[in-house]
Amino acid sequence: MSVTKLELRTALGPVYRDVLPYEPRDCTPDEIPIIDLEPMFSNELSDRKKVSSEIRAAAINNGFFYVKNHGISPDTIARCKEQVLNFMRQPFEVKDRIRSHKYSKYYNGYLGRRRAQISPSETADVRESFTFRYSPELDPDHPQDISEIPDEIRRWIRGEEFVWEGTKHLPDFKKDCVAYWSSCLSLARKLVKMFALSLDLDENYWDDKVTYPGADGVFNYYPTRTQEEIEQKFVGLGSHTDLQLFTLLWQDSVRGSIQADNIKAPPIEGTLVVNIGDYMMRLCNDIYKSTVHRVTNESTEERVSMPFFFGLNFNCIESVVPSCTSESNPAKYEPISCGDWCQMRFKMENEEFLKNEAKRSMAPSAVVIAA
Numbered sequence: 001m002s003v004t005k006l007e008l009r010t011a012l013g014p015v016y017r018d019v020l021p022y023e024p025r026d027c028t029p030d031e032i033p034i035i036d037l038e039p040m041f042s043n044e045l046s047d048r049k050k051v052s053s054e055i056r057a058a059a060i061n062n063g064f065f066y067v068k069n070h071g072i073s074p075d076t077i078a079r080c081k082e083q084v085l086n087f088m089r090q091p092f093e094v095k096d097r098i099r100s101h102k103y104s105k106y107y108n109g110y111l112g113r114r115r116a117q118i119s120p121s122e123t124a125d126v127r128e129s130f131t132f133r134y135s136p137e138l139d140p141d142h143p144q145d146i147s148e149i150p151d152e153i154r155r156w157i158r159g160e161e162f163v164w165e166g167t168k169h170l171p172d173f174k175k176d177c178v179a180y181w182s183s184c185l186s187l188a189r190k191l192v193k194m195f196a197l198s199l200d201l202d203e204n205y206w207d208d209k210v211t212y213p214g215a216d217g218v219f220n221y222y223p224t225r226t227q228e229e230i231e232q233k234f235v236g237l238g239s240h241t242d243l244q245l246f247t248l249l250w251q252d253s254v255r256g257s258i259q260a261d262n263i264k265a266p267p268i269e270g271t272l273v274v275n276i277g278d279y280m281m282r283l284c285n286d287i288y289k290s291t292v293h294r295v296t297n298e299s300t301e302e303r304v305s306m307p308f309f310f311g312l313n314f315n316c317i318e319s320v321v322p323s324c325t326s327e328s329n330p331a332k333y334e335p336i337s338c339g340d341w342c343q344m345r346f347k348m349e350n351e352e353f354l355k356n357e358a359k360r361s362m363a364p365s366a367v368v369i370a371a
């Protein structure tokens, strides 16, 4: 079968992935399984190993799976989603008071409609987003003031206060957003142990590397597309892979779900989607897959999704894990820190967008010729 070649960004320049050309269809349980996390909370190692072996199979196969019994309360999710709508339904000029391009050093804050383009081979993204990144004082497992953080780690802390300052007028906004984010962070710290087990590593292999981790809370809002955007085939969020170890994703029950390659992962009540990121793929010597995915809202309703991107402490320089190499299959990658890995790609994506925007504004139709 012929395939479509897709250009994707990575921290080290473009890579090309083959994507099957057929129209997307819903996944089967073999392709994207539902993994029950109940045994992850058990004291029996054999129970936890059951979860880790299911994770291994899914991570090797498509790099996507659902989790149920994950422990995040439906109430926490519902409140957070409500706050996303409260924020996003405000006038553009209010949202722009925390505009990422203007106020953020580290890609926090608000990105407006068509103000970013994640895929160089597709359109700008119709998606709007709100991002906040790890701050030690919000950590549910060991809250700390930033001044208590060792220097070499402190310079990698990416949280910024302006996102909360600029949303103070929305009652309980910070509280409800942080409650969801905190639940994701605690869950991710448990899941990373399952990932370690799944790779025949000690369950605690990464524990001291997720004390001040990559933990980006992003709220995506996909308005319905305009007629013009539909005709010009605008994407909600273009084809990309996620960056860090893995992503936890809550998605709305609106048509136009996330598509992994050309398989749709439709929303399933009570579950989150988990998918592998590029940094994990690299640490696993490519055994686990960070699968290309994209989203377009094809419904007549607005769509919300709430991904949480989880990685190692940004100062940790990690090599390919020993259990994924052998004499005949040596490490394919040099050690790199999770922070550098993320920073390089964010920077590239952002600079490219702003450069292209500058070019567009200098396009002939916009040039005023002196009379």
Ligand SMILES: O=C(O)CCC(=O)C(=O)O
Pocket: 218, 220, 237, 242, 249, 251, 257, 258, 293, 294, 295, 304, 305, 306, 307
């Ligand atoms: O909206 C979704 O379902 C997925 C979002 C996503 O892939 C991302 O934010 O990286």
Ligand SMILES: [Fe+2]
Pocket: 240, 241, 242, 293
């Ligand atoms: Fe993604």
